[in-house]
Amino acid sequence: MTAFVLTLCGAALAVGLELLEALAIVLAVGSTRSWRDALIGAAGAVAGLALVVVVVGPLVLARLPLGPLKVVIGVALLLFGLEWLRKGVLRLAGRRSPSSSFKEYLEEREALEGMAAPPPGRPDWPARVIAGKGVLLEGVEVVLIVAALGAGPDGLAPAISGAGVAVVLTVGIGLVLHRPLMRLPESHLKYAVGIVLSSFGVFFLGEGLDVEWPLGDAALLYIAATLLVVSQLQVAALGREPVPAG
Amino acid sequence: MRALRKLIFGETVALPVGVALVLGAALALHALARAWWPEGGGFVLLALVVAVLAVALAPAHRRR
Numbered sequence: 001m002t003a004f005v006l007t008l009c010g011a012a013l014a015v016g017l018e019l020l021e022a023l024a025i026v027l028a029v030g031s032t033r034s035w036r037d038a039l040i041g042a043a044g045a046v047a048g049l050a051l052v053v054v055v056v057g058p059l060v061l062a063r064l065p066l067g068p069l070k071v072v073i074g075v076a077l078l079l080f081g082l083e084w085l086r087k088g089v090l091r092l093a094g095r096r097s098p099s100s101s102f103k104e105y106l107e108e109r110e111a112l113e114g115m116a117a118p119p120p121g122r123p124d125w126p127a128r129v130i131a132g133k134g135v136l137l138e139g140v141e142v143v144l145i146v147a148a149l150g151a152g153p154d155g156l157a158p159a160i161s162g163a164g165v166a167v168v169l170t171v172g173i174g175l176v177l178h179r180p181l182m183r184l185p186e187s188h189l190k191y192a193v194g195i196v197l198s199s200f201g202v203f204f205l206g207e208g209l210d211v212e213w214p215l216g217d218a219a220l221l222y223i224a225a226t227l228l229v230v231s232q233l234q235v236a237a238l239g240r241e242p243v244p245a246g
Numbered sequence: 247m248r249a250l251r252k253l254i255f256g257e258t259v260a261l262p263v264g265v266a267l268v269l270g271a272a273l274a275l276h277a278l279a280r281a282w283w284p285e286g287g288g289f290v291l292l293a294l295v296v297a298v299l300a301v302a303l304a305p306a307h308r309r310r
Contacts, residue, residue, distance in 0.1 A: 071269070078265045078295065086261065086302045095306050202288075202295050205269070209276045211288040223292055230296050234303050241307065 003217040004158045006224075007149050010196035011162030012169075013189055014080075014145045018138045019170040020186075021104060025134030028108035033117065033127035040123075041131030048132075049139040053147075067208050073148045074205025080145060081197030088191025089231050093238035098187045108134075149200065195231070199224040258305075264298030 022042075030038035064072065090096035108130075118124045142163070150159035202223050206213060213219035272291055276283055 075265060075269055078268070079262060082261050082265065082295070082299055082302065083257070085299060086258070089299075089303060090306055093306075198295065198299075202292050205272065206288040206291050209272055209287065209291075210284055211291070212284045213288050214285075219288065226292055226296065227299075230299065234300070238303070238306055 001217070002220055004154065006196055006200070006220050007155050008158035008162040008165075010193065010200065011146055011149050011159040012166045013162075013193045014166075014197065015142050015163045016166035016170055017186065017190055017193060018142045018145075019166060020173065022135045022138035023170055023173070024102070024105035025108055025138075026131050028105050028112060029127045029131040029134075032109050032112040033124050037124040037127040038131040041128035041133075042135045044128070045132040045135035045139060048136055049143055052140060052143050067210075069151060070204045070208030072208075073151050074201050074203070074208055076144060076148045076201075077197050077204065078201030080141070080148075081194050081199070081201050083194075084190050085194030085198050085227065085231055088187065088194045089234045089238065091187040092191060092235045095238055145197065191231070195224050195227050198227055258302055260302040260304075261298065264301055268294045268298060 026038050026042050029041065087096060091098055112127070112130070115126055146159050146163050149162075150156040199220050203213065203220055215222075268291065271294060272287070275287060275290065279287075
């Protein structure tokens with residue numbers, strides 16, 4: 001039950017936050033250049049991602065035995081999770097600018113407004129490439145996180161459900177746009193995702209190497225609690241130190 | 247390519263190198279310390295991961 005709830009929440013948060021970043025780019029391209037080209041670029045990226053799913057899913061994950069598969073999943077989740085956690089600590093300590101998809105949207109709009117538009121009736125390739133690249137890069141991370149969380153024992157249902165919830169919420173936010181995007185505490189949410197993904201990473205890596213976690217799945221809770229305490233100590237220590245000039 | 251490299255390896259080499267070292271140490275202990283690894287190995291892994299996080303954050307502490 002613990003693993004189910006954490007997988008669902010972890011997948012929903014991670015996918016939602018990645019999709020928000022992709023959405024910010026597509027909205028910026030659509031509102032400054034052309035909605036048609038923005039959607040064509042995004043659709044091309046989704047087609048590319050479908051190819052990644054086909055490769056990551058049946059060809060790679062399903063062919064590995066369970067032990068080595070858990071080691072691979074654990075390492076992948078640790079790589080993603082620790083990076084999110086490191087950035088989260090720096091943001092909460094004020095050593096890095098807060099994460100904001102709205103700010104990303106404004107920056108992307110500003111950059112696009114400076115680019116020359118194509119002649120009328122011609123495809124806007126720069127717009128398509130920018131929208132496609134944004135969706136592809138964020139989407140690859142989504143696919144890898146959902147595949148890693150879903151490949152664990154009984155992980156597929158909560159990982160896909162969490163991703164589904166995230167897609168619905170992100171599309172909802174996209175429809176009503178600016179205000180919800182500005183209000184989201186993205187830095188805190190990304191920090192929480194870092195804790196969840198890193199916890200699963202430690203847990204699966206251990207299971208893949210024959211570790212018998214005391215309390216079974218509930219080990220995820222004390223792993224997460226340890227990472228929370230350690231990272232909060234880091235936030236406090238960095239927050240006490242003077243911020244470097246420049 | 248730069249964006250893809252950043253996506254896979256992150257912004258600092260400390261994390262991928264650290265995770266690789268954790269994996270190497272875990273594989274070695276799994277093979278050599280069979281007596282206590284199943285019961286105690288998880289806590290060793292957790293301690294190693296905490297150490298990797300601390301090392302990855304060390305540059306921020308040094309930048310004063």
